[in-house]
Amino acid sequence: MPLASLIKMYERANKERYAIPQFNVNNLEFIQAALEVAEELKAPVILAASTSAIKYAGIEYLMAMVKTGTARMIAPVAIHLDHGAKLEDAKMCIDAGFNSVMIDASKEPLEGNIRVTKEVVAIARATGVCVEAELGRLGGIEDEVNVDASEAFLTDPAEAERFVKESGCHALAVAVGTSHGAFKFKHEPKLAMDRITDIKKRTGIALVLHGASGVGKELLDKAAKYGAQLPGAMGVPDEAYQDAVARGINKINIDTDLRLAFMGSLRETLATKPSEFDPRKLLGPAKEAVKEQMRNKIKLFGCAGKA
Ligand code: G3H
Ligand code: 13P
Ligand code: ZN
Numbered sequence: 292m293p294l295a296s297l298i299k300m301y302e303r304a305n306k307e308r309y310a311i312p313q314f315n316v317n318n319l320e321f322i323q324a325a326l327e328v329a330e331e332l333k334a335p336v337i338l339a340a341s342t343s344a345i346k347y348a349g350i351e352y353l354m355a356m357v358k359t360g361t362a363r364m365i366a367p368v369a370i371h372l373d374h375g376a377k378l379e380d381a382k383m384c385i386d387a388g389f390n391s392v393m394i395d396a397s398k399e400p401l402e403g404n405i406r407v408t409k410e411v412v413a414i415a416r417a418t419g420v421c422v423e424a425e426l427g428r429l430g431g432i433e434d435e436v437n438v439d440a441s442e443a444f445l446t447d448p449a450e451a452e453r454f455v456k457e458s459g460c461h462a463l464a465v466a467v468g469t470s471h472g473a474f475k476f477k478h479e480p481k482l483a484m485d486r487i488t489d490i491k492k493r494t495g496i497a498l499v500l501h502g503a504s505g506v507g508k509e510l511l512d513k514a515a516k517y518g519a520q521l522p523g524a525m526g527v528p529d530e531a532y533q534d535a536v537a538r539g540i541n542k543i544n545i546d547t548d549l550r551l552a553f554m555g556s557l558r559e560t561l562a563t564k565p566s567e568f569d570p571r572k573l574l575g576p577a578k579e580a581v582k583e584q585m586r587n588k589i590k591l592f593g594c595a596g597k598a
Contacts, residue, residue: 294357295367297391297421298461300335301497304541309593310500310532313337314585315373315546317344320553320578322356328585329366333598336366336589337391337542339373342380350387358388366598369421373544381411381422391421393464397428401450408458423542426454427466429502432481445483452493462497462542465490467535469502473524473547480528484538491539500540503527504547510555510584517558532591543592548584556580 371391427446506526556577
């Protein structure tokens with residue numbers, strides 16, 4: 292089928308309380324991995340490209356791969372701009388055929404964030420494109436620093452209520468203590484789960500968890516065995532996904548775990564097969580390692596069988 296409306300996908304996810312994974316993609320292997328796993332598990336998925344992914348691969352190449360890959364699929368797939376910083380980024384992606392865009396003006400004061408999000412919503416409306424916005428700043432909650440200071444970055448539920456009403460966004464990324472990359476927590480993982488419940492109660496819309504990779508021990512051990520150096524890497528524990536979904540998260544963003552799986556497999560092949568130089572023999576197993584991560588997430592997020 293052609294691309295599926297993310298607005299509709301969210302309606303069902305919200306009603307049935309599950310989360311759709313966002314898998315960040317930069318190349319053929321990651322796109323194929325996500326589409327093959329979605330079909331295999333009959334699950335909805337969101338492919339996402341950041342502006343740096345677009346710069347790396349080219350927007351036409353990305354769209355051509357997504358269109359070709361989804362043409363004969365049953366499972367619903369959306370293509371989304373991740374962390375668009377400007378109105379122009381959103382326009383470029385909508386013109387290229389993306390059916391969802393994120394406008395991330397979370398660094399702006401509230402008024403400015405509302406204004407630019409509203410502008411994107413106005414452009415997106417005509418084409419049924421879904422708009423995600425962000426309120427609050429992603430970052431770990433560090434007890435020993437200053438609780439008040441670190442909590443000041445988290446999404447304020449009353450502000451979220453006003454933001455959603457005034458901006459008209461379809462989905463809202465909330466800051467509850469997660470952060471991007473492989474180093475999310477210095478000690479043990481800590482998330483402000485109660486905020487999700489409160490924000491959901493006040494807004495009712497699809498809520499999004501960014502910076503949600505698990506950075507699991509297995510991934511880290513395998514990468515370390517073949518030479519990776521990532522001391523202190525730590526991510527979101529599996530139990531937190533289920534709690535977050537039960538409280539109203541409908542989209543969970545995963546990039547780092549896919550990168551770690553890809554890198555770990557590449558390292559293993561290079562180390563154990565020193566005479567191999569066929570890229571397909573290097574990238575094929577790496578794609579399989581990415582697929583395994585994707586399968587795990589789909590099952591944990593409760594969206595297997597929801598196609
Ligand atoms: O939120 C950031 C995503 O992980 C994308 O990262 O800008 O390196 O493509 P990137
Ligand atoms: P991770 O770095 O935890 O995978 O988060 C990705 C993300 O939020 C992309 O928007
Ligand atoms: Zn993000």
